[in-house]
Amino acid sequence: xxxxxxxxxxxxxxxxxxxxxxxxxxxxxxxxxxxxxxxxxxxxxxxxxxxxxxxxxxxxxxxxxxxxxxxxxxxxxxxxxxxxxxxxxxxxxxxxxxxxxxxxxxxxxxxxxxxxxxxxxxxxxxxxxxxxxxxxxxxxxxxxxxxxxxxxxxxxxxxxxxxxxxxxxxxxxxxxxxxxxxxxxxxxxxxxxxxxxxxxxxxxxxxxxxxxxxxxxxxxxxxxxxxxxxxxxxxxxxxxxxxxxxxxxxxxxxxxxxxxxxxxxxxxxxxxxxxxxxxxxxxxxxxxxxxxxxxxxxxxxxxxxxxxxxxxxxxxxxxxxxxxxxxxxxxxxxxxxxxxxxxxxxxxxxxxxxxxxxxxxxxxxxxxxxxxxxxxxxxxxxxxxxxxxxxxxxxxxxxxxxxxxxxxxxxxxxxxxxxxxxxxxxxxxxxxxxxxxxxxxxxxxxxxxxxxxxxxxxxxxxxxxxxxxxxxxxxxxxxxxxxxxxxxxxxxxxxxxxxxxxxxxxxxxxxxxxxxxxxxxxxxxxxxxxxxxxxxxxxxxxxxxxxxxxxxxxxxxxxxxxxxxxxxxxxxxxxxxxxxxxxxxxxxxxxxxxxxxxxxxxxxxxxxxxxxxxxxxxxxxxxxxxxxx
Amino acid sequence: xxxxxxxxxxxxxxxxxxxxxxxxxxxxxxxxxxxxxxxxxxxxxxxxxxxxxxxxxxxxxxxxxxxxxxxxxxxxxxxxxxxxxxxxxxxxxxxxxxxxxxxxxxxxxxxxxxxxxxxxxxxxxxxxxxxxxxxxxxxxxxxxxxxxxxxxxxxxxxxxxxxxxxxxxxxxxxxxxxxxxxxxxxxxxxxxxxxxxxxxxxxxxxxxxxxxxxxxxxxxxxxxxxxxxxxxxxxxxxxxxxxxxxxxxxxxxxxxxxxxxxxxxxxxxxxxxxxxxxxxxxxxxxxxxxxxxxxxxxxxxxxxxxxxxxxxxxxxxxx
Numbered sequence: 001x002x003x004x005x006x007x008x009x010x011x012x013x014x015x016x017x018x019x020x021x022x023x024x025x026x027x028x029x030x031x032x033x034x035x036x037x038x039x040x041x042x043x044x045x046x047x048x049x050x051x052x053x054x055x056x057x058x059x060x061x062x063x064x065x066x067x068x069x070x071x072x073x074x075x076x077x078x079x080x081x082x083x084x085x086x087x088x089x090x091x092x093x094x095x096x097x098x099x100x101x102x103x104x105x106x107x108x109x110x111x112x113x114x115x116x117x118x119x120x121x122x123x124x125x126x127x128x129x130x131x132x133x134x135x136x137x138x139x140x141x142x143x144x145x146x147x148x149x150x151x152x153x154x155x156x157x158x159x160x161x162x163x164x165x166x167x168x169x170x171x172x173x174x175x176x177x178x179x180x181x182x183x184x185x186x187x188x189x190x191x192x193x194x195x196x197x198x199x200x201x202x203x204x205x206x207x208x209x210x211x212x213x214x215x216x217x218x219x220x221x222x223x224x225x226x227x228x229x230x231x232x233x234x235x236x237x238x239x240x241x242x243x244x245x246x247x248x249x250x251x252x253x254x255x256x257x258x259x260x261x262x263x264x265x266x267x268x269x270x271x272x273x274x275x276x277x278x279x280x281x282x283x284x285x286x287x288x289x290x291x292x293x294x295x296x297x298x299x300x301x302x303x304x305x306x307x308x309x310x311x312x313x314x315x316x317x318x319x320x321x322x323x324x325x326x327x328x329x330x331x332x333x334x335x336x337x338x339x340x341x342x343x344x345x346x347x348x349x350x351x352x353x354x355x356x357x358x359x360x361x362x363x364x365x366x367x368x369x370x371x372x373x374x375x376x377x378x379x380x381x382x383x384x385x386x387x388x389x390x391x392x393x394x395x396x397x398x399x400x401x402x403x404x405x406x407x408x409x410x411x412x413x414x415x416x417x418x419x420x421x422x423x424x425x426x427x428x429x430x431x432x433x434x435x436x437x438x439x440x441x442x443x444x445x446x447x448x449x450x451x452x453x454x455x456x457x458x459x460x461x462x463x464x465x466x467x468x469x470x471x472x473x474x475x476x477x478x479x480x481x482x483x484x485x486x487x488x489x490x491x492x493x494x495x496x497x498x499x500x501x502x503x504x505x506x507x508x509x510x511x512x513x514x515x516x517x518x519x520x521x522x523x524x525x526x527x528x529x530x531x532x533x534x535x536x537x538x539x540x541x542x543x544x545x546x547x548x549x550x551x552x553x554x555x556x557x558x559x560x561x562x563x564x565x566x567x568x569x570x571x572x573x574x575x576x577x578x579x580x581x582x583x584x585x586x587x588x589x590x591x592x593x594x595x596x597x598x599x600x601x602x603x604x605x606x607x608x609x610x611x612x613x614x615x616x617x618x619x620x621x622x623x624x625x626x627x628x629x
Numbered sequence: 630x631x632x633x634x635x636x637x638x639x640x641x642x643x644x645x646x647x648x649x650x651x652x653x654x655x656x657x658x659x660x661x662x663x664x665x666x667x668x669x670x671x672x673x674x675x676x677x678x679x680x681x682x683x684x685x686x687x688x689x690x691x692x693x694x695x696x697x698x699x700x701x702x703x704x705x706x707x708x709x710x711x712x713x714x715x716x717x718x719x720x721x722x723x724x725x726x727x728x729x730x731x732x733x734x735x736x737x738x739x740x741x742x743x744x745x746x747x748x749x750x751x752x753x754x755x756x757x758x759x760x761x762x763x764x765x766x767x768x769x770x771x772x773x774x775x776x777x778x779x780x781x782x783x784x785x786x787x788x789x790x791x792x793x794x795x796x797x798x799x800x801x802x803x804x805x806x807x808x809x810x811x812x813x814x815x816x817x818x819x820x821x822x823x824x825x826x827x828x829x830x831x832x833x834x835x836x837x838x839x840x841x842x843x844x845x846x847x848x849x850x851x852x853x854x855x856x857x858x859x860x861x862x863x864x865x866x867x868x869x870x871x872x873x874x875x876x877x878x879x880x881x882x883x884x885x886x887x888x889x890x891x892x893x894x895x896x897x898x899x900x901x902x903x904x905x906x907x908x909x910x911x912x913x914x915x916x917x918x919x920x921x922x923x924x925x926x927x928x929x930x931x932x933x934x935x936x937x938x939x940x941x942x943x944x945x946x947x948x
Contacts, residue, residue, distance in 0.1 A: 139665070139711050141925060189657075190713035226659045255664030255711055258836065258927040267836070267927070271660030277674060278664050 001080045012080060019115065021123070021304055024400075024414040025331030026361055028120045036111040037085035039072075043106035046074070046082035050097035050107065058090040060163075064153050066171075067163030072097045072107070077161055122331045122358040125315060126351065127301060129337040132187035132194065132291035140186065140288055145259040146172040147266055151201075151289045154208060158215070168212065170285045172264035177284035179220040181268050182209060183254055188291035189226065196312060198292040200343035202229045205289045206239055209247045222248040222281065224270055232345070250279075257286060292341035305332050306399055308524045314340045325354045328417070328524050329398065330369070333357050372418030372435050372490060374400075376408050377605065380430035384408040392422035392431060395493065397524035419523035420494025424533070429498070429604045436489055438496070438601055439610035445503055446611060448485040450618030453507035454583055457484045457571050460495045462530075465516035468558025478565035481572035483509070491515065491523050492530030500537055500551065501598035507587050510550045510571045513537070514564075517555045527555070544590055547583075549574035640688045640728075647727055649720030656682045662708035662718050665924075667832050667888060673697045678708065678718045685725060694729040698722060700736050703786040704760075705832075705888045707924065730783045739803060740785035741792060743778050747799035750776035754791035754800060757859075759890040760784045763791060763800075788889035789860035793899075805855055810865055813853050814872050823941035825876040826851040826869050827934060830858045832888035833880055833922040839930045850934060857881070858919075859892030863903040866917050876916045876941045880930065883923030893921060914944050 005012040013032065020031040051070040059065035062075045069075075071091040072084050086097075086107070098107045131152055134142040142148045147170045149157070160166035170177050182205045188198040202225065209221050228249065230236040243249060254270035266286050272279045294313035295301075302309055307327040308316040315338050318326035325333050335354040336347040361367070383389040386406050393403035400415035401422060408430075409422075420433040429438060449456055461467040467488050473480060489495060492515025503511050513534045521527035534553040541551050554567050575583070601607065644650040662678040663669055669676040681698040693699060704719035712718060745768070754763040755778070762784035768777045778799070780791075789802045798807075814826060827843070831854060834840050843852050851874070855861065858881030866877045879900060887893040900919040907913040918940075920933045 138925075144925075185659075185713075191655075191715040192713065226657065251660075252664065253659035253661045253713070255661040255666075255708070256835075256924060258925050261928040269664045271663040271677075271679075273658070273660055278660075278666075278669055 001078070005080045014080065015085070018301075018304055021306075024412055025329075026121050026364065026367055026414075028123060028331060030118050030120050030123070032116050032118060034114045034116060036113050037083060038088070038107060038109055038111050039084050039086065040106045040108060040111075041081060041083050043104050044083045045104065045106075046084070048074075048084070049100040050084055053096040053100045055094065055096065056090050056092060058087065063156050063163050064150075066153060066156055121362040122333065123305065124333045124335050124351075124354045124358050125301070125305065125307070125327070125338055126335040126354075127295050127298070127338040129292040129341060130295045132293045134186050134288045134290050136193065137186065139256050140183070140254070140286075141257050141259060141266075142288055145257065145264075145266060145286075146170075147177075147259070147264055147285045148257060149285065149287055151204065151208065151287055154287045158208070158211060166215075168216065170264070175284070176216070177219070179281075179283045179285075180212065180222070181254075181266075181281070181283045181286045182221070182223045182289055183268070183286060184223065184225045184289045185253065186288040186290045187293075190291075194291045194293060194312065196341075197229065199341040201289045201291070202227075203235055203238070203343060206242045206247075208287070208289075210238075210242050210245065213242075213245050213247055220248075221246075222250055222283075224250050224252060224254050224268070226251070226253050232343075250274075292337060295338070298338075305329060306397075306524075307332055307334075310340070311519050314338065325350060325357050328522075330367075330414070331358075331361050367414065369414060369416075370418050372420075372433060373413055373416040374411055374418070374420065374422050374431055374433050376411060377430050377432065378408040380428050380603075381408040382428050382430070389427075391425045391427065395421040395425040395529050397421065397526055397529075417523060419491035419526040420489060421491065421523070421526050421529045424494050424496035425529065427600075429600050432604075433490075433494065436494060437606065438498070438604045439606040441487065441489065441496075441499060442502065442601065442607060443610035443614040443617075444487055445499065445506060446614035447617050447621070448487065449503065449506040449508050450614070450621060454509045454580070454587055455483050455575070456508055457481065457510045457512060457568060457575070458503050458508045459484055459486045459512040459568065460492075460499065460514060461486055461488055461512075462492045462494075462515035462522075462527075463488055463490045464522040465520055465558050466492075466514035466554070466556040466564065469514075469556040469560045469564040472558060472561030473565040474561075476561045478561055480565035480568040483572060483575075484568045491521070491526040492534070493523065493526035495530055495533070496601075497533055497537055498598045498601040501594045502601060504546075504551075504587070505591055505594035505598055507591070509575045509583065509587075510552065512567065512571060513551070513553045514556050514567075517557055520557055531555075544593060545586075546590060547574070547578055547586060640690050640693070641685050643728060644685050644721065644724045647724035649717060650724030652714070652716045653682055653685055653721060655714040655716050656686075657714065658683065659713060661711050661713065665707045665711050667705065667707065667835065667924075668701045668703070670835065671832065673701055676701055678702070678722060681725065682716075682718070682721060685721075690732075693725055694732060694734045697737075699725050699729055700738060702726075703788070703888055704890060705882075705886065706890075707886060726783070736783045736785075738782075738785070738787055740782045740787050741780055741789065741800050741802045743780055744799045744801065745770055745777050747797045748777045749797050749799075750778065751796065752778070753794050753796065754778050754780075757790050757794040757895065758785075759788070759790065759892070760786055762786075786889060788857040788892055789855070790857065790889065790892055790895055793860050793862040794895075802856070802860075805860055807862060807864060807868070810853060810855075811868055811872075814851065814869050814874060822847075822849045823875040823938065823945050824849045824851070824873070825878060825937060825941055826853060826874050827878045827880060827937075828853050828855055828858065828861060828865070829880040829930075830854075830882065830888070830892070831856050833882045833886075834930060835924050836927045839927065842931055843934070846934065850938070857887070857889045857892035858896035859887075859889060861896045861899060863899055863906075866900075866903055870912070870916065875945065876937055877918070878934065878937045879917070879919045880933070881919070881921050883921045883926070886923055897921075915940060916944070 004010045015035045017033045019033045022029045050072045054070035054072050056071035057068040060067045060069035072086045074084055101107050156162040157164055157168050184205050187193040205223050230239050251273040252270040254268045256269045258267045266283050267280050269280045298313050306329050310316045315334050317324045333354040335351040378384050390403045392409050393401045398415045400412045402410040423431040423433045515530050516527050518527050556564050658679050676698050681696055684693040702719055702722040706719055708718050752765055763778050763780045765776050766779045792800045792802050858879055869877050881893040922929050
């Protein structure tokens with residue numbers, strides 16, 4: 001940290017928050033709030049005389065309230081920069097510190113937060129993780145029994161710069177504990193709090209146990225665990241070393257801790273699975289190895305940076321295997337535990353990787369993006385004609401559309417990822433997506449439904465999930481109806497209501513609307529846009545009197561080949577269950593309504609050409625048909 | 630009722646098919662349920678819910694049906710809120726028990742019995758039972774058709790809540806009849822110190838040290854063990870106060886921790902009413918006290934007994 005702060009090309013801003021981010025990859029503008037310390041950074045020399053005279057003592061948050069701090073103090077002795085700050089919540093403004101500072105004149109109570117704008121090329125998010133508060137787990141009595149402490153409190157007690165100068169003492173009476181229990185998985189692998197494994201705590205508990213055993217060789221140390229997970233190089237060896245040192249590992253998750261009110265000693269009740277019976281053991285102190293949880297302010301960070309969160313609140317990577325350092329927003333990268341709990345080696349590796357990826361952006365003169373971006377036909381846009389709209393802006397998960405009333409929207413090309421949500425949402429069909437134009441998709445539909453459309457199941461698949469699901473069904477040899485006709489778009493957000501109406505107008509027997517599961521969406525919130533539209537369509541078709549099951553909405557991941565095959569087969573069963581004459585009758589009955597609803601699509605440029613082209617292909621196809629039979 | 634006899638179904642499928650039997654497969658054998666369980670602690674060291682779940686998963690039907698775990702669970706649900714996999718263990722055990730009963734196995738527990746010549750068929754027992762064990766049936770008694778209470782021995786957990794509730798005294802549980810309790814209220818007076826009787830339920834004192842402590846009190850502190858405070862009949866307290874005993878302390882489980890689900894709810898209502906009645910008769914003065922001791926309240930019984938004794942001493946002085 002000190003090295004970084006001294007580096008001529010590194011600018012460390014501590015006590016600073018990112019308020020706003022504008023712009024796009026390579027050209028971000030970031031607004032920073034430099035919080036007021038009430039002490040001038042350039043004048044304070046860190047002598048500490050102000051703290052000495054300060055009469056106010058409050059709990060020190062860095063020491064987890066195990067030690068006091070003055071109202072004017074440094075958070076910790078290794079703070080960078082070593083500048084004192086005033087905790088205004090506790091300061092009584094007696095100005096003794098100002099007197100003590102004297103000539104330096106570094107303290108200024110009139111200081112205010114400053115807002116600055118910075119130009120940056122790329123952003124690396126490394127906001128880390130927080131610790132689960134075990135107070136919620138009443139069975140362990142944290143907060144009620146003074147000798148039950150958390151792993152982080154232990155970290156401070158066992159630190160030579162900590163409040164006890166590295167001496168492990170128990171809070172109730174200051175004695176050095178002779179018997180200590182460490183309980184793992186407190187709040188992790190627990191459906192009540194955090195269902196996932198916190199990744200590093202097994203090793204962390206072993207590390208703590210080994211350190212304590214080295215300092216206090218006579219200590220009786222037990223580690224309660226469900227499973228010890230040592231999946232990296234050298235980890236299992238370290239675990240073995242800990243056992244050889246005499247640290248006791250007990251397989252069993254304690255169900256209850258009780259306290260002897262006279263001695264403050266704790267009784268840990270747990271099943272010892274190796275013994276096959278419940279044991280109640282007495283300890284002087286218990287350490288809870290609590291789960292890693294996302295920082296409490298992840299929501300505001302993800303909205304400022306426009307990055308998504310995985311279930312559980314960790315920041316979501318662009319792709320779990322292929323792009324684990326990137327976010328869906330180009331130029332924003334992830335490093336360390338903010339993306340998911342991880343230990344130090346993994347965090348360092350990811351940090352180095354993220355720095356390299358960020359460097360690529362900073363050093364590039366040009367940036368290549370996918371060609372499937374959106375474009376606007378200004379002459380069709382009603383906003384350009386002075387009417388109120390802005391639907392495209394609302395549909396965009398990336399903030400790539402700059403909308404101003406009375407003007408056609410401006411698409412920031414570098415920000416557009418090509419989901420096509422805006423294109424499908426536009427009621428005027430004033431937008432298009434390169435390589436996925438309405439005309440191109442219409443041409444595909446016409447070709448796919450050219451022959452006996454009432455027998456066909458037209459399946460709209462999103463590129464990232466349901467298309468992969470269909471692919472997997474194929475390579476896994478899961479049989480499904482040969483009447484299925486697949487049509488790929490980038491995202492379910494691109495599945496325009498017009499397409500569905502048009503498919504039914506063309507006489508399709510059934511239509512499948514499929515995409516990613518909500519949490520898997522490749523375009524942050526694209527699926528939600530599509531799902532909302534699909535729900536509306538389902539209701540509309542129900543009102544129109546369509547046989548249920550002819551229009552179906554399913555979310556199918558790339559791993560669900562079996563589901564894709566099953567859905568198509570079920571749709572085939574629906575079609576088989578309707579007598580052919582009735583089906584044709586229903587199609588005819590609904591056709592005028594469908595045509596009316598899809599009419600705007602016919603006004604889109606190039607649509608006629610596409611129609612003609614599709615007709616040509618269908619013609620050629622029909623001509624070949626007898627030979628094929 | 631669902632058909633559990635199909636050969637194609639595994640034991641686990643059959644258990645899952647019964648409402649409450651779901652989520653078996655979530656269990657990763659952490660042992661939290663066992664370490665929380667009072668039955669394992671007090672009655673049967675072999676009692677082990679996670680192992681029963683394992684037996685179900687491994688298709689060990691007969692062993693599961695014979696396991697004490699199947700029969701002893703009283704659904705106190707101490708384990709359920711602690712289970713990290715959110716398995717409603719008592720309901721899974723209930724599902725296994727249902728299958729065991731269907732397969733002809735019988736509960737080994739000592740249960741209550743109904744004296745049909747006294748039963749008036751009022752149905753109060755049906756209302757109070759936490760386990761739906763008693764029900765009313767049409768029966769011929771001495772040549773006359775009558776509506777009588779009958780207890781399903783496979784459902785009864787022997788808490789005695791119905792025994793205390795029956796207005797006719799028609800239900801009995803061996804060992805805890807009113808006469809048995811009266812026989813225990815014979816504490817001799819020692820050099821003028823107040824006499825008190827402590828009714829303590831079998832489950833609220835988790836730590837062995839607390840049980841031992843209670844036994845170590847001098848003779849003027851009489852301890853009477855009852856299966857559940859739900860078994861407390863206000864008559865018992867009156868009996869005690871009537872037989873020259875100065876105070877009555879009733880100890881039950883903490884709210885939400887009652888071993889028989891709602892025994893403490895019933896008893897707290899009863900003792901509340903009793904105290905009101907005593908106050909109206911000017912006999913109150915806090916001589917009957919109800920305390921609820923939780924699983925984590927190690928050592929609390931001592932302070933409660935001491936506090937009660939202190940109160941009785943000052944009350945006696947004022948007398």
